[in-house]
Each structure stands twice: as structure tokens, then as C-alpha cells.
Amino acid sequence: MSKAIQIRGLRYRYPDGTQALNGIDFHLDAGESVALFGANGSGKTTFVMHLNGLLRGEGSIEVCSMPLSDETLEQIRSKVGVVFQDSDEQLFMPTVLEDVAFGPLNLGLSPDDALTRARTVLKRVGMAHALERAPYHLSAGEKKRVAIAGVLAMDPEILVLDEPTTFLDPPTRRDLLTLLRSLPQAKVVVTHDANLARALTTRAVFFDQGRIAGEGDVIELIQRFHWEYS
């Protein structure tokens, strides 16, 4: 089976000296979905920032069989859509519609096509009623939907979600889960939410201090690392 992502020996040290990643080997098959578990500070977010080259560590990263380099960076960024943990960072344009059109415009679509595509994905995530609203006035669940729309508008092959349900209440989580399940893309989902992981993925990877401490079936891994609080 062809690999959507293949990573070998990834290490990363922040400028202040924190060694956040310590030799990560990771792969994602085409169309597959994987959950990333691990304690706060174990390096999950740092890892995710490498998947589209926002951070550049040592080691090799291949996305859709392309090695990540300065030449492939743009192409890889359009293939890997990252939904950040904090929606307020992700939504920076004055209106919802403009925000979602931001990516397609950068891809070189004409304004008309970009706006059409933005409207289509906003409808897809159930936010067609809020086109002209300011993103920072939306509820947390709505912001997350718009952030996802902004990424979907780039038509990515792989969706990366960093703790997508963290700030959401249970009903909103449920709705988001339904939305995410309906999206066909391969997914890398960072989460503490065992329900989300079970519903969305089959395989899981456990991060510990910048390394992968274990990997396998979601339910088995949750039990092995006692990753439920009840």
C-alpha cells in the first residue's frame, strides 16, 4: 500500500534548547486515520507542525512520496491540511467567507472560483449561514467548523487535527465527530478524547517525551497506557 506520510528519525530542538522530538518514526497509509495520544508536553503539537513543514527538524519526511524540501514545500502544504488547536490563531481574516477563501486565493484560483469554493465547503461544514460574520464572534464549535472549512478549501489529501474537541461541550463534540467522520481524507488526530479516537481511527500512536512509546490498536493502546480517567 502506498504511504501518505513516511517519517524517519525526526528530531527537533526549539531555539531555547528544549528537545521536543527525539527520533520519531511514523507512517500513515493512504486513506488511513491514526490517533496521537500522549501527555501534555510530550511533543504532539511539535510533531504535527512538521507534517506540513512549518517546523523543520532533522530526519526525513515524505508526503505522498515527495521528500519534504524547499522545492516541495508549497505542494506539500496544499496536500496536508492542519487544523490548529487554537481556532483564534487559525482564523485571521475579517469575515468567515474571506477567511475560507484565503487558501484557495493563495493556490491561484480566480476570486470567483475561490469564493465559490469557500461557499461550498462552508455549506459542507454547516456554516453557510455565517458567511459575512466576523470569525472572532463565533462560538468555539462554529470557529472550529470554519477552521476546518478553511483547510478543506485547500482540497487536502491528509487532514491533521490538533486536539479538535478540546474547547467544545459534549453536544458540540458529537456534531463535530459526525462531520469529521463524513470527511473522506486520511487523518492524523491528536486527542485526549478516547471516544473521538475510537470513532475516527483504528490505529493509535503514543507519544512520551518526544518519542513514540507505543503503537497499535486504539482500544488496546488506551488500556496499555491507562489513558482513560474513569
Next chain:
Amino acid sequence: MHHLVIDRWSRGSSSLHQRDPRAKLAALLVFLIVLSTTRPAAQWAFAAYAIMLIIAVHSARLPILGLAGRAALVLPFSATFALLTWWSGDTLRALALAEKSFLSGMAALLLVATTPLTGWTAALESWRAPRMLILVIQFVYRYLFVIAEQAQRMRWAAVCRGSHKTGGFRLATGLVGVLFARSWQRADGIYHAMLARGFRGRFVPAAPAPFRAADALFFSACLAGCLAVRILL
């Protein structure tokens, strides 16, 4: 999240809001040139400029006091120069200096308050303004939001832990460093998000609207008005 009032104003729907950003930018330019070349002795002209602005603000359905208050923010800077001029004995010049800076501030603010940021920066770009300049404007504008938001959060956090309005200033001066560190971090996050969605150093405008007859008419009226005041008064 905190937001700038001006951003909300800029999304109004008055006839002034609907004018093409290029027409408004050109009108502003004419106004600034005419204003800056008006003789200090022509005090009636300054009154006429002010009236023109008031009419424009009124037709944009914006609060005149709110705008004037914000435009007055430029006064402390020009007041320094005005005072120096006054001390050297030239009262009229000093007065004109203050009037000019206030009216310029007001006019520029009026443009920004009736035109979304993407509109007037696209206008600048279509006039081949240096790309770097436009980027800086756009980033500063966005980071103003970021800083305002962080400041708001820190203020709330302080108020929740018993800080009072009176103690606010002391607190603010002590925490300015933290504010900027946090704003920097947030701004960095936003920049990452922009890169992640294919940002390549240029904001692509979404909807360049056609330049209409009404826009040409608006600009002509502004031009005629400014020149008339400048020459006749």
C-alpha cells in the same frame, strides 16, 4: 475576542462605504495635498474643510465624536511642534499646524472607517505602491488586533483577581513586557496558520469591484470641493 471598532465601522453599507476604494483613496490624497498647502491665515478654509468632513461622516452614518476622538490621538505629536511654534511667537502658524494634523487624521480615519482593510490596501497595490509597504500595513493592522486582544485578556485576568481600574495603569506598565511576549507568540501562531494555507507573502484580494460612474462622480465632487475652498477662501 476584542476587536477594533474601526473594523466594524468599515463594514457599513452607506453610500460612502460603497464607493470604490480607489476613488476614496484618490479623494483623500487630494484633500491632504490641498490641506497641507493652505495658508495659515486662511482660517475660513479650515472651517470649510471641517464642514466637508462632517458632511462625509454624516453620510457614512458614523459617530462624529467617536471619529474625532480617535483622530485627536494624533494631536499630542503635532501639539509638541505647535507649542514650539507658538513660543516662537507665531500663533496663527501654531493653530494651523494643529488644525492641519487633526483634519488629516480625521480624513485618513474616515477612509479607513468606510473601507475594509483589504479594499484600501488593494487600491494601494493597484497603484503600484511598494509591496513591502502594503504588507507592513496589513501585518500591523492584524497584530493590533492580537495585541488588543492579549491586553484585554490580561486586564480581565487582573480584574478577576481584584485589580481595580485605578491600579490599572501601574499594572499595565509592569506587564507591558509580558503583553508583548504573549502577543509575539500569538502573532507567530497566526503567521504559521497563514503559511499552512499557502500564504506566499501577498494578500490576494477577493473581489475587485468595477469602478462605477458613481465613483467617478464622487471623486470629481471631492476634487471640485477641495479646489474651490483652496482657491476661493
